[in-house]
Amino acid sequence: MKLAKLNGKPEIFYSIQGEGKSIGKPAIFVRLSLCNLHCVWCDTDYTWNWKSTPFPHVNDNQQGYEKYIKKDWIVEVSVAEIISELANYPCKRIILTGGEPLMQQKELIPLAIALKKSGYMIEVETNGTIVPLQELDQHIDQYNVSPKLENSNNSKRLREKAKAYTYFNANKRANFKFVIDKQEDLEEIESLIGTFKIAADKIYLMPQGTTGKQLMAKQQWLIEICKTMGYNYTDRLHILIYGDKRGV
Numbered sequence: 001m002k003l004a005k006l007n008g009k010p011e012i013f014y015s016i017q018g019e020g021k022s023i024g025k026p027a028i029f030v031r032l033s034l035c036n037l038h039c040v041w042c043d044t045d046y047t048w049n050w051k052s053t054p055f056p057h058v059n060d061n062q063q064g065y066e067k068y069i070k071k072d073w074i075v076e077v078s079v080a081e082i083i084s085e086l087a088n089y090p091c092k093r094i095i096l097t098g099g100e101p102l103m104q105q106k107e108l109i110p111l112a113i114a115l116k117k118s119g120y121m122i123e124v125e126t127n128g129t130i131v132p133l134q135e136l137d138q139h140i141d142q143y144n145v146s147p148k149l150e151n152s153n154n155s156k157r158l159r160e161k162a163k164a165y166t167y168f169n170a171n172k173r174a175n176f177k178f179v180i181d182k183q184e185d186l187e188e189i190e191s192l193i194g195t196f197k198i199a200a201d202k203i204y205l206m207p208q209g210t211t212g213k214q215l216m217a218k219q220q221w222l223i224e225i226c227k228t229m230g231y232n233y234t235d236r237l238h239i240l241i242y243g244d245k246r247g248v
């Protein structure tokens with residue numbers, strides 16, 4: 001399985017879930033590399049923004065920012081190595097994140113089986129474009145689906161997969177988290193919610209931002225919308241606590 005590499009090691013770290021339905025719960029994050037999208041504001045672009053890719057990123061013009069050399073940012077690990085690393089932490093909640101974890105869903109099946117045997121609860125964070133295989137799905141306790149909007153700079157053809165949205169909408173273990181930057185984003189998600197008839201209580205609105213100041217500027221109006229529409233509001237707790245850092 002291909003994991004993202006951080007400080008020369010597979011990116012596995014113990015923290016708290018900072019967003020969505022399980023916000024505030026202690027959890028061990030396992031970050032898989034590779035993604036099938038290329039969001040312009042992605043904060044884990046070291047999982048996909050390789051030197052050969054043509055995709056723009058908000059950091060492109062920042063001094064010192066360079067696209068990543070793929071072989072330097074991926075580490076191949078076995079199920080046994082992951083299970084052994086997880087045993088170092090006093091926690092039974094695993095969050096499989098990325099990148100897009102479902103790009104490696106065949107490889108995830110033996111990991112999910114081993115995790116369940118050891119009593120772990122498994123959350124999967126996904127961009128909602130790939131339908132999980134049944135052999136994997138049966139072991140997953142929660143899907144945190146984060147559909148990408150036009151502000152991500154992915155084409156509609158790439159980011160909006162009706163089959164996958166329909167699947168997650170029908171799955172009782174899935175919730176939808178939308179990252180909101182501007183008013184136009186809300187209009188777009190209202191259209192998606194209408195098309196796929198997503199129930200209000202499955203929906204989480206989260207402000208876009210990588211600083212506390214940016215998040216707070218959007219809190220008030222998003223909370224009012226949640227109150228009106230019956231959606232859930234979620235902050236980005238890890239940004240408020242740790243800032244925009246990796247591996248926390």
Ligand code: SF4
Pocket residue numbers: 035036037038039041042043044045047048098099100127148
């Ligand atoms: S789907 Fe997630 S990991 Fe992939 S580019 Fe977008 S934000 Fe980054």
